[in-house]
Amino acid sequence: xxxxxxxxxxxxxxxxxxxxxxxxxxxxxxxxxxxxxxxxxxxxxxxxxxxxxxxxxxxxxxxxxxxxxxxxxxxxxxxxxxxxxxxxxxxxxxxxxxxxxxxxxxxxxxxxxxxxxxxxxxxxxxxxxxxxxxxxxxxxxxxxxxxx
Amino acid sequence: xxxxxxxxxxxxxxxxxxxxxxxxxxxxxxxxxxxxxxxxxxxxxxxxxxxxxxxxxxxxxxxxxxxxxxxxxxxxxxxxxxxxxxxxxxxxxxxxxxxxxxxxxxxxxxxxxxxxxxxxxxxxxxxxxxxxxxxxxxxxxxxxxxxxxxxxxxxxxxxxxxxxxxxxxxxxxxxxxxxxxxxxxxxxxxxxxxxxxxxxxxxxxxxxxxxxxxxxxxxxxxxxxxxxxxxxxxxxxxxxxxxxxxxxxxxxxxxxxxxxxxxxxxxxxxxxxxxxxxxxxxxxxxxxxxxxxxxxxxxxxxxxxxxxxxxxxxxxxxxxxxxxxxxxxxxxxxxxxxxxxxxxxxxxxxxxxxxxxxxxxxxxxxxxxxxxxxxxxxxxxxxxxxxxxxxxxxxxxxxxxxxxxxxxxxxxxxxxxxxxxxxxxxxxxxxxxxxxxxxxxxxxxxxxxxxxxxxxxxxxxxxxxxxxxxxxxxxxxxxxxxxxxxxxxxxxxxxxxxxxxxxxxxxxxxxxxxxxxxxxxxxxxxxxxxxxxxxxxxxxxxxxxxxxxxxxxxxxxxxxx
Numbered sequence: 001x002x003x004x005x006x007x008x009x010x011x012x013x014x015x016x017x018x019x020x021x022x023x024x025x026x027x028x029x030x031x032x033x034x035x036x037x038x039x040x041x042x043x044x045x046x047x048x049x050x051x052x053x054x055x056x057x058x059x060x061x062x063x064x065x066x067x068x069x070x071x072x073x074x075x076x077x078x079x080x081x082x083x084x085x086x087x088x089x090x091x092x093x094x095x096x097x098x099x100x101x102x103x104x105x106x107x108x109x110x111x112x113x114x115x116x117x118x119x120x121x122x123x124x125x126x127x128x129x130x131x132x133x134x135x136x137x138x139x140x141x142x143x144x145x146x147x148x
Numbered sequence: 149x150x151x152x153x154x155x156x157x158x159x160x161x162x163x164x165x166x167x168x169x170x171x172x173x174x175x176x177x178x179x180x181x182x183x184x185x186x187x188x189x190x191x192x193x194x195x196x197x198x199x200x201x202x203x204x205x206x207x208x209x210x211x212x213x214x215x216x217x218x219x220x221x222x223x224x225x226x227x228x229x230x231x232x233x234x235x236x237x238x239x240x241x242x243x244x245x246x247x248x249x250x251x252x253x254x255x256x257x258x259x260x261x262x263x264x265x266x267x268x269x270x271x272x273x274x275x276x277x278x279x280x281x282x283x284x285x286x287x288x289x290x291x292x293x294x295x296x297x298x299x300x301x302x303x304x305x306x307x308x309x310x311x312x313x314x315x316x317x318x319x320x321x322x323x324x325x326x327x328x329x330x331x332x333x334x335x336x337x338x339x340x341x342x343x344x345x346x347x348x349x350x351x352x353x354x355x356x357x358x359x360x361x362x363x364x365x366x367x368x369x370x371x372x373x374x375x376x377x378x379x380x381x382x383x384x385x386x387x388x389x390x391x392x393x394x395x396x397x398x399x400x401x402x403x404x405x406x407x408x409x410x411x412x413x414x415x416x417x418x419x420x421x422x423x424x425x426x427x428x429x430x431x432x433x434x435x436x437x438x439x440x441x442x443x444x445x446x447x448x449x450x451x452x453x454x455x456x457x458x459x460x461x462x463x464x465x466x467x468x469x470x471x472x473x474x475x476x477x478x479x480x481x482x483x484x485x486x487x488x489x490x491x492x493x494x495x496x497x498x499x500x501x502x503x504x505x506x507x508x509x510x511x512x513x514x515x516x517x518x519x520x521x522x523x524x525x526x527x528x529x530x531x532x533x534x535x536x537x538x539x540x541x542x543x544x545x546x547x548x549x550x551x552x553x554x555x556x557x558x559x560x561x562x563x564x565x566x567x568x569x570x571x572x573x574x575x576x577x578x579x580x581x582x583x584x585x586x587x588x589x590x591x592x593x594x595x596x597x598x599x600x601x602x603x604x605x606x607x608x609x610x611x612x613x614x615x616x617x618x619x620x621x622x623x624x625x626x627x628x629x630x631x632x633x634x635x636x637x638x639x640x641x642x643x644x645x646x647x648x649x650x651x652x653x654x655x656x657x658x659x660x661x662x663x664x665x666x667x668x669x670x671x672x673x674x675x676x677x678x679x680x681x682x683x684x685x686x687x688x689x690x691x692x693x694x695x696x697x698x699x700x701x702x703x704x705x706x707x708x709x
Contacts, residue, residue: 018496025503045262056485083488105492105538108499 002121009039009065010054010081015086018033022108028115036065043073048117051066052102052111055082055089063092070097075125078120082104155446158450159672165442173434177427192416196338196396197380200409203336203344204398207407210332211292214250214307216322217243221253222311228320230255231264249328252305256282256319267323285310285319292401293349295326305329305354326363328353333407341412346405347371354405371408374398381382384413465637466658466688476660476676484541491541495534502527543673553596553684557708560590560630560638563597567604568628571612580615580624587631591638591707595685603678607642607701612648613665614699633704637687640703648695657691 010021016032023030031046033039037060039051051069051123055062066078081099082095090101099118102111213399221230221239229235240253252267260277276282285291286309295305308321333355336344345361346354353367361367368388372395374381380398392413400407414421507523508514564586575582594601608626615624628645649657649664656662658679663672682689687705 012493015489015493015496018493018500021505022496022500052359082491083485103536103542104488105495108496 002123003029005031005038005049006115007031007033007039007042007048007051009033009036009050009051009062010055011035011058012054019108019111023112026108026112028112036060036062036068039065040072041067041070043076048073048076049122050115051076051097052081052115055080055093063089063096066093066096066098075122077122079111079114079118109119153452154450157453158446161449162442162446165446166438169438170435172439174431177431179349181423181427184423185417188417188420193382193396194395194418196409196411199336199338200344200380200396200398200407203333204400204407206334207346207400208533210249210329210402211307214322214324215290215292215309217246217250218307218309218322222309224384225309227255227257227313227316230320233264233266236264236266238407247328249324251581252324256308256321258316258318261637281308281321282319285321286317296351297364300505313396317640326355330334331520334358336409338409338411338420339415340414341361342409343411344407344409345408346400348405351402360635369395371395371397371406373406377403379539401663407693414500424599431656454535466683480544480660484544487537487541491534494530495538498530498534502531524682553599555595555685556597558597558600559591559592559615560640561586561588563632564628564640565598565603567601570601570605571608571700573639575612575624575626578612578616578624579619580626583627585627585631589632591632591709593638593685593705594708596681599631600683600685603681603703604640604642608673611642611646611699611701612642614648615644616646618647619645623629632696632707635705636707636709638707640705641700642703643698643700645698648697648699649693650695654691654693658689 006023008016008023008030010019011034013034016034020030020032031042031048032040036057037108039053043049043051051070053062053066057065060068062080062082067079069076071077074097078093078098080090080098081104082089082093082101083104093101099121100114102114113140185193221243226236230239236253236255240250243250243253246602252265252271253271254262254267254271255264257263260275260279260282262271262274265271277341281291281293289310290697291306291308293306293308295303297303303326304323305326306321306323308319310317310319333346334482336342341359344355344360345357345367347367348354351367351371353361353363353365356363370385372381372383372385374397378400378650380396382391382394382396384394394413394416396409398407399405503515504525508603509520514520551656565584568582568584572582611626612624615626623645625645628641629643630638630640633639653662658675659672660676661672679689682703682705687703687707690702690704691699692702693699
């Protein structure tokens with residue numbers, strides 16, 4: 001079983017470091033990024049499964065980052081972390097492809113729970129892709145024979 | 149506006165409303181009265197003057213005729229003929245046939261000796277040489293006496309004329325019955341009190357006035373004499389009894405006698421008196437009408453102004469309240485958002501500490517001790533307080549959030565029972581009976597059902613909390629009623645029999661962060677949010693409460709008609 005690789009994106013440095021410590025203690029592989037741009041860069045370099053993304057950030061904000069992530073890496077699952085209770089930002093996020101949302105202050109267990117759910121979905125998606133690819137490969141020789 | 153301002157307006161308005169119609173009203177009546185009085189006086193005086201003139205003419209011609217009668221005798225007979233009593237008798241007969249006024253007839257010679265007489269008395273032989281009438285007639289050839297008693301002790305007057313015959317003057321004298329003469333004068337009657345009489349130059353009565361008084365007596369009233377022979381004098385004066393009379397006087401017989409016609413002023417101007425009564429009546433009724441209309445209108449107008457003013461004040465208050473709530477909402481939303489970020493960090497740090505502690509305990513790096521237990525308890529407390537803070541910020545954010553409402557038509561007849569159903573279980577558990585009274589003709593309203601549900605649930609929960617606190621788990625009652633109201637509004641009333649709200653708290657009940665619940669149990673935002681929602685639906689929300697009896701919330705919402 002593949003180990004979940006998490007990324008936390010938030011402009012609060014201390015939140016990043018503490019959350020990283022907490023998650024690592026729980027045995028997760030964690031990458032952090034203080035901004036949307038940096039997050040995109042890091043995703044490109046590593047195989048990130050789930051991103052916890054703060055909605056309100058200076059520069060590129062959460063929703064913009066989300067769109068960019070989904071555009072470039074459609075398989076990466078994103079959970080929005082909102083400090084605002086307006087459902088709108090959360091709904092916007094969900095519409096743009098986020099799998100779930102979390103309200104600040106979020107409990108670490110809550111974060112892990114949602115991340116696991118997202119990871120499972122990602123896993124099953126990858127599984128489906130794998131099966132589909134396998135079928136394609138299995139099918140191919142017969143087709144070749146028939147064609148000849 | 150202050151109340152005394154209104155009383156000033158009321159006074160000014162009232163004064164204007166009375167004065168503006170009253171001044172022309174009184175002016176019209178006054179002018180009418182003046183003209184009527186003047187013309188009435190003129191016509192009355194003119195008619196009295198005419199009557200006086202006519203009667204003067206009548207009396208003058210009566211006396212003139214009698215004088216002519218005597219002159220005719222003088223010219224028809226000689227002195228010697230008339231001395232004979234048979235002739236005199238015949239002449240007298242003729243005279244009386246002409247006029248019943250003649251009482252007797254006498255013939256006098258130059259020396260004033262009564263030489264012949266026809267009449268009821270024995271006067272032949274009497275000498276009148278020194279009598280005033282004789283001297284006058286000898287001098288002026290014609291004489292009419294005042295009324296006098298004479299030898300006969302009966303009131304009469306005489307007419308005497310002379311004639312010169314062969315250088316000697318002789319005289320014929322006739323007595324005129326005062327009764328006949330009286331009738332002529334007395335026949336003047338005007339109105340009820342109009343009368344006529346004749347005075348001589350000394351003011352002695354020559355005829356009997358209808359109102360009483362004896363012949364030959366001094367007339368008690370003051371009389372003004374006309375200046376010219378034929379002039380007519382009119383004046384107003386009081387008689388001895390103090391009654392006002394209108395007098396008209398004129399001279400008769402070359403200023404010998406004065407014809408007086410008088411009428412009580414009240415009688416003469418009777419039409420004026422009734423006109424005055426009429427004017428007073430009109431004045432009183434009209435004045436009362438003006439007064440009452442002015443009073444009614446002033447009250448009505450000022451009342452309307454006052455009502456509008458309080459309405460305006462109330463609206464202003466509401467507007468201020470609503471805008472203040474909106475501002476507060478925005479501010480607190482921003483504030484809550486900013487608090488959430490540090491709160492997130494604190495929470496993470498707390499989780500980390502907890503985790504580290506657990507790790508250390510696992511690795512036996514920490515020994516069980518009282519301090520450790522206290523530390524763990526403290527950790528739990530931090531966790532608890534963080535979640536409390538989180539609850540508060542969530543509530544604030546909810547209060548301040550400006551979600552676009554999604555209004556649709558709501559049929560309250562179905563909607564209210566549905567929402568009530570959501571809290572029914574809780575009510576049953578706490579022994580609260582819920583009564584619903586939704587009128588069948590309740591109009592539908594237009595609004596966001598989620599928001600309206602939030603309001604109702606909030607009010608239900610508040611009511612049930614209040615009931616629980618007051619009654620415990622039995623005897624609670626919650627009444628929900630709805631129905632149409634005037635001006636196309638719908639009223640929803642939620643009434644509980646909880647402990648009620650004190651008057652000072654009642655004023656603050658819609659203010660954000662105001663709560664009477666114990667610390668940590670309520671954020672004090674529920675009712676502010678409700679207020680904001682109902683306000684955004686263009687409705688109103690009111691509260692009434694009596695301590696120990698219960699609280700009633702009344703929502704009024706515009707109907708969809």
